[in-house]
Amino acid sequence: MIRLKSADIEKIKQIAQKTYPHECCGVMVGSVENGVKTVTELIPAENQRTDSPANRYLITPDLLNELEKKLKGTDRAIVGFFHSHPDVPARPSTYDQDHAWPWYSYVIVSVSRGQAGEVHNWKLRDDRSAFDAEKMELV
């Protein structure tokens, strides 16, 4: 399960609307206790897929490596990522599944004609066979 503030969801929606018709992306940092991830910080990232930003996103390893170094020794970790699906439902695509990591939470927001709509959270199965909806609690 992942726990986010309602304000975090609003922030993700705002970012997604601002980047429409391109995909937005970002990192969710937080704490983990008894399997529950609690998001404490959203870090928007620049979409590095400049060749196809309307239907692809990429967060580079350099950014994540630097962030991991900053978080090392703290009680916080990268717990997941968010991205938008312009004019497509907030469900993982085959491409999302092919490129996903286990354990992380993947929050997807759908943006239809520039207006952010449904937001869902997903987690890859350990055998990579599918994504499952992961419970998202708003606080």
Added chain:
Amino acid sequence: MSATIFIPTPLRPFTGDQESLELEGSTVGEVLRNLAEQYGDLKKHLFDEEGKLRNFVNIYVNDEDIRYLDREETAIQDKDTISIVPSIAGGAL
């Protein structure tokens, strides 16, 4: 040769929550294959069906990306550190 390999958070459930491991191997590829043999459930997250490293799996030796070294043939010296660093990719279609 043996190297210390750092396991990223999403793969630690497959290594008994170990953050780092000491593994034998003379090249990066050998160390990674030893890792995948010892922790079999981790294999499909690192390698594709053809046994190639997945393109969103990035490997650093002492902070140097192996794409700028000899890739999986990069030689390992004793006490080298290997890091597995994710790229995060996806998209609507």
